[in-house]
Amino acid sequence: MLVSSDTPALAAHGLFKSYSSGDSRMDILKGIDLTARCGELTLLMGPSGSGKSTLMAVLAGLSRPDRGRVDILGQPTGCLGDDELTAIRLRHCGFIFQSPNLFGALDALDQVRLVLQMTGTPAAEIEARARRALTEVGLADRAHLKPAALSGGEKQRVAIARALVKRPTLLFADEPTSALDRYNGDMVTLILRRIAHLHRAAVLCVTHDSRLIAHADRVVTIEDGRILSDERTGCAPSPDRVSDNAAP
Amino acid sequence: MVSLARQTLVHEWKRFAAAILTLAFSGLLILVQVGLLLGQLDAFTLPVTRARADLWVTAANIRSWDQSTIVPARSEGLFWSHPAIRDVREMAIGYADWKTGNGTRQSVMVVGVPLQPGALAGFQGVPAETLAILSHPDSVVVDAADMDKLGAEVGGTAEIAGKRVTVGGIVHGFRSNLMPLVFASPASLRQIAMDGGTGGPPYFLLKLDPRFDVATVRDQLEAADTADSYAIATPDELTWMSARFWLEESGAGTSFGFSMLLALLVGVGVTGQTLRGAVIASLKEYATLRALGVRVGQLRAIVLEQSLWVALAGNVAMFAIAAALCGVAWFLDIPLVMSLWLCAVTSLFVTAIACVSGLLSLSVLYRSEPADLLR
Numbered sequence: 001m002l003v004s005s006d007t008p009a010l011a012a013h014g015l016f017k018s019y020s021s022g023d024s025r026m027d028i029l030k031g032i033d034l035t036a037r038c039g040e041l042t043l044l045m046g047p048s049g050s051g052k053s054t055l056m057a058v059l060a061g062l063s064r065p066d067r068g069r070v071d072i073l074g075q076p077t078g079c080l081g082d083d084e085l086t087a088i089r090l091r092h093c094g095f096i097f098q099s100p101n102l103f104g105a106l107d108a109l110d111q112v113r114l115v116l117q118m119t120g121t122p123a124a125e126i127e128a129r130a131r132r133a134l135t136e137v138g139l140a141d142r143a144h145l146k147p148a149a150l151s152g153g154e155k156q157r158v159a160i161a162r163a164l165v166k167r168p169t170l171l172f173a174d175e176p177t178s179a180l181d182r183y184n185g186d187m188v189t190l191i192l193r194r195i196a197h198l199h200r201a202a203v204l205c206v207t208h209d210s211r212l213i214a215h216a217d218r219v220v221t222i223e224d225g226r227i228l229s230d231e232r233t234g235c236a237p238s239p240d241r242v243s244d245n246a247a248p
Numbered sequence: 249m250v251s252l253a254r255q256t257l258v259h260e261w262k263r264f265a266a267a268i269l270t271l272a273f274s275g276l277l278i279l280v281q282v283g284l285l286l287g288q289l290d291a292f293t294l295p296v297t298r299a300r301a302d303l304w305v306t307a308a309n310i311r312s313w314d315q316s317t318i319v320p321a322r323s324e325g326l327f328w329s330h331p332a333i334r335d336v337r338e339m340a341i342g343y344a345d346w347k348t349g350n351g352t353r354q355s356v357m358v359v360g361v362p363l364q365p366g367a368l369a370g371f372q373g374v375p376a377e378t379l380a381i382l383s384h385p386d387s388v389v390v391d392a393a394d395m396d397k398l399g400a401e402v403g404g405t406a407e408i409a410g411k412r413v414t415v416g417g418i419v420h421g422f423r424s425n426l427m428p429l430v431f432a433s434p435a436s437l438r439q440i441a442m443d444g445g446t447g448g449p450p451y452f453l454l455k456l457d458p459r460f461d462v463a464t465v466r467d468q469l470e471a472a473d474t475a476d477s478y479a480i481a482t483p484d485e486l487t488w489m490s491a492r493f494w495l496e497e498s499g500a501g502t503s504f505g506f507s508m509l510l511a512l513l514v515g516v517g518v519t520g521q522t523l524r525g526a527v528i529a530s531l532k533e534y535a536t537l538r539a540l541g542v543r544v545g546q547l548r549a550i551v552l553e554q555s556l557w558v559a560l561a562g563n564v565a566m567f568a569i570a571a572a573l574c575g576v577a578w579f580l581d582i583p584l585v586m587s588l589w590l591c592a593v594t595s596l597f598v599t600a601i602a603c604v605s606g607l608l609s610l611s612v613l614y615r616s617e618p619a620d621l622l623r
C-alpha cells in the first residue's frame with residue numbers, strides 16, 4: 001500500500017448527520033472526530049440510539065455525512081462518486097453485521113468464494129484463499145454445510161470469513177456478538193482481535209457487550225451524537241503504541 | 249465457479265416451480281394452439297400440398313384454393329408451348345351428397361386424382377396399390393379416420409349424387425376439416441359431377457423441368473394470359489393464400505392473437521412476481537455484497553442469469569409436456585403440427601417472457617441499501 005506508516009487507516013473530522021422526518025429534524029451526529037490506526041481493535045460503545053451505527057455507516061462510506069470529512073487511508077472520500085466509493089470499499093473494507101446475512105443456497109465455502117469471485121480475484125487463488133479464511137475462523141470442517149445446517153455462532157464466523165477473505169485494511173463490525181451466546185461471542189471477539197493484531201487491520205466494532213472491553217485496544221464511548229470518552233485499555237498489549245486521541 | 253443464480257434455483261426449487269410451470273404452460277398454450285392451427289390449415293389444403301404439381305393453375309381472383317371454378321380448356325396448349333413445361337394435367341374436385349345403405353348422409357368433397365402415369369400421377373402419401381384401386385370403374389377411396397362418419401366399410405357400397413360407387417380401400421392422413429374427402433378417378437368424378445362441357449376444369453397441374461426457375465415460369469405464363477382468365481401459384485403460395493383466407497373467415501387469427509397476449513401477460517405476471525420475490529428474499533444478502541464492494545451491475549447480472557435458468561427449466565418442462573400431448577394427439581387422430589420453427593419461436597417467446605420478468609424485478613435490487621444493514 002502506498003501509504004506512509006503513520007497515515008491513519010481512517011480519519012474523520014467534524015462529522016454531522018441528521019435525519020429529517022416530515023417537519024422535524026433529528027441531529028444524530030453532532031461533530032465527531034475520530035481516527036483509527038491499523039493493528040487496533042477499537043470498540044464503539046454507547047446507549048441505544050446514540051448514533052453508533054450511523055457513525056459507522058458514514059465512516060465506511062455507506063452513507064454520506066451532512067458536514068465533515070472522512071479519509072480512508074489518507075484519501076478523502078467526500079468528493080468521490082458512488083462507483084468510486086464502492087471501489088474503495090472493495091479494496092479496503094470488510095463488514096460484519098448483527099445477522100450473518102448468508103445466502104441460503106450456498107455452502108460455507110461458496111459464500112466465501114462468491115465474494116472473491118465477484119470482487120475480481122484471479123480464479124486460481126479463489127479456492128485456496130477461501131479455505132484459508134474458513135480455517136482462520138475455525139470452520140475448515142464445516143466448509144460444505146449450508147447455513148441451515150450451521151449454528152448461529154458458526155454462521156457469524158462464516159460471515160467473518162467472508163469479510164476477512166479480501167484482506168481488508170478496515171473491518172467494520174456492528175454488534176457482531178449480540179445474537180450469540182457467551183462462548184460464541186468470545187470466539188468471535190478473539191477472531192476480531194486476531195484480525196487486528198495479526199493482519200494489521202483497523203477493526204472498528206460497535207457493541208453493547210462490556211465483556212468485549214477486556215479484548216479491545218481502545219474504547220470510544222458515544223452519547224447523543226458526541227464522543228464522550230476515548231480510552232486505551234491497559235490490558236490488551238497493542239502492537240502499535242502510538243497514541244492517537246480523537247480530537248486534534 | 250459459484251453460480252448464485254443456479255444454486256438458488258436448485259435450493260429454492262419450490263419457490264421457482266410456479267414460475268417454471270407458468271412459463272411452460274404459456275409456451276404450451278402457443279405451441280398447441282399454433283400446432284392445432286397448422287394441423288387445421290394442413291387439413292384444409294390437403295390436395296394442394298399432396299399433389300405433385302410445381303405450379304397450380306386456378307381461376308383468376310380466387311382467395312382460397314377451393315374456390316376455383318373454371319380454367320379455360322384452350323389454355324392447355326399455351327402451357328405446353330412453354331419450354332419449361334414437362335407435363336400438364338387437369339384436376340377437378342366436386343361437392344356431392346354421400347349416402348350409404350345404413351342411412352348415413354354426408355356432404356363430401358370428391359377429389360379427382362390424376363391417374364395417368366407420369367410425374368403428376370397420384371398424391372404424395374397414396375400408395376400405388378391404392379391408385380390401382382381407383383382405376384377400377386366406380387371405385388372410390390376414403391380416409392380411415394372418416395370411415396365412421398361416412399358409415400363406410402371397405403368393399404361396401406355408397407351413393408354419391410345418386411351414383412353407386414364401391415369403397416375400394418382406405419388412405420391415411422387425408423382427413424380434411426372441411427368435409428370428408430372422397431378420392432376418385434377423373435372419369436368417375438366426371439360421371440358424378442355430370443358437368444361435361446363447361447369450358448374447362450377447375451385446375452391444371454403443371455410439372456416443370458427442374459432446370460427452370462419456378463417463379464420465373466409462373467410470371468411468364470401469367471403474362472401470356474392477356475385475358476386474365478386464370479391465375480398461377482406454387483403450392484406454397486396457394487396454401488398460404490388459402491390459410492390467410494381461412495384465418496380471416498374463421499376468426500381463428502383473432503382468437504390466437506388474444507390467447508398469445510394472455511399467455512404473455514400471465515407468464516410475465518407470475519414469473520415476474522416469483523423473480524421479484526426471490527430478489528426480495530435475498531435483499532439483505534445482496535446488500536452485504538454491495539457493502540463489500542460488489543457493484544449493482546453485478547447483482548443485476550445475477551438476477552438476469554436467474555431468469556435465464558428459469559427460462560431454460562421452463563423450456564424443458566414445456567417440450568416435455570408438448571411431447572406427451574403430441575403422443576395423445578397422434579393417438580386420437582387430432583391434426584397437430586409441431587414444426588421446428590414453431591418450437592424455436594415458442595422457445596424464444598418463453599425465454600423472452602422470463603427475461604422481461606427478470607428486467608422488471610431488477611427495480612427491487614435498488615432497495616438493497618447496505619447502509620440499512622447498520623442499525
Ligand SMILES: Nc1ncnc2c1ncn2[C@@H]1O[C@H](COP(=O)(O)OP(=O)(O)OP(=O)(O)O)[C@@H](O)[C@H]1O
Binds near residue numbers: 049623
Ligand atoms: N434512516 C433513518 N431515518 C431516520 N432516522 C434514523 C435513520 N437511521 C437512524 N435513525 C435514527 O438515528 C438515531 C441513531 O440511530 P443509530 O442506528 O445510529 O443508533 P445506535 O447507536 O446504533 O443504536 P443501537 O445501539 O440501538 O443500535 C436513532 O434515533 C434512529 O431512530
Ligand SMILES: [Mg+2]
Binds near residue numbers: 052053622
Ligand atoms: Mg446500531
